[in-house]
Amino acid sequence: MKPTEQVKPVSYLKAHAAEVLRHVQEVREPVIVTQNGEAKAVLQDIASYEEDRETLALLKILALGNDEVASGATRPAEAVFAGLRERFARGASRA
Numbered sequence: 363m364k365p366t367e368q369v370k371p372v373s374y375l376k377a378h379a380a381e382v383l384r385h386v387q388e389v390r391e392p393v394i395v396t397q398n399g400e401a402k403a404v405l406q407d408i409a410s411y412e413e414d415r416e417t418l419a420l421l422k423i424l425a426l427g428n429d430e431v432a433s434g435a436t437r438p439a440e441a442v443f444a445g446l447r448e449r450f451a452r453g454a455s456r457a
Contacts, residue, residue, distance in 0.1 A: 368393045372402070 370393055375382055382405065386393055392406040406414075430436060 369401070370395060371399075372397045375405070 368391055370382065372395055375393075375395055382393060386405055387407045390407055390410050392404045392410070394401050395403040395405055
């Protein structure tokens with residue numbers, strides 16, 4: 363179902379809040395709330411909201427990684443692992 367199929371005016375939401383909340387939670391589809399015929403907000407169940415936030419965070423991390431690659435701010439994996447081995451060897455010899 364397209365999100366545009368679940369459009370409710372704010373007056374409907376005021377009169378049927380419990381019913382709309384129950385529907386949103388059961389169906390896990392957002393409801394677009396309109397005011398004066400204009401979309402003003404999206405009502406979404408908390409589980410979907412949290413999933414969306416986690417997905418957005420992962421996409422931001424991916425975009426930052428892509429920016430680093432594009433700007434040349436990377437090192438070959440061999441160099442990274444060699445540095446880690448060296449740190450580990452120094453740390454092990456201190457113990």
